[in-house]
Amino acid sequence: MKKFYCLSDNVDTLVGMRLVGIEGEVIHQRDVFLKRLEEVVVDNKIAIVLITTKLIDLAPDVISELKLRDSNSLIVEITDRHGGSKLGEKID
Numbered sequence: 001m002k003k004f005y006c007l008s009d010n011v012d013t014l015v016g017m018r019l020v021g022i023e024g025e026v027i028h029q030r031d032v033f034l035k036r037l038e039e040v041v042v043d044n045k046i047a048i049v050l051i052t053t054k055l056i057d058l059a060p061d062v063i064s065e066l067k068l069r070d071s072n073s074l075i076v077e078i079t080d081r082h083g084g085s086k087l088g089e090k091i092d
Contacts, residue, residue, distance in 0.1 A: 002047035005040050006078075007033065009054040013080050017050065024050070030058040041066060041073045048074045 006017040006024030014024050027033045033055050040049055056063050056077050067075050 001045075003045060004048045004050060005043075005046045006050040007036060007040070007055055008050075008052045008080075010052065010080055013052055013078070022050065027055060033058055034062060037062075037066070041070050041075075044072065046073055048076060050076050050078050052078055052080050054080065 004017075004022040006014060006022050008014040008017070008024055008026050009028060011026055014026055017024055025036065027036060037049070037051075040046055051063070063075060
């Protein structure tokens with residue numbers, strides 16, 4: 001069975017995800033984020049990777065490339081509890 005996985009920059013978002021059964025981890029450094037992201041997208045058990053906006057902002061070029069070349073996982077940007085992102089504009 002394929003599952004979700006969350007890479008978050010804050011504990012609150014991760015706790016919310018865990019309440020609905022989504023595992024994940026909190027990351028703050030770019031190099032750690034990129035290493036874990038590469039490991040997660042090649043995991044055949046993970047279908048959807050949820051990533052907070054602040055983490056995506058650490059490496060937007062890498063995220064764009066992964067979205068184009070990775071057919072194993074769907075990468076989805078999520079906002080944090082403050083909702084300060086202009087996510088709708090990014091989707092357009």
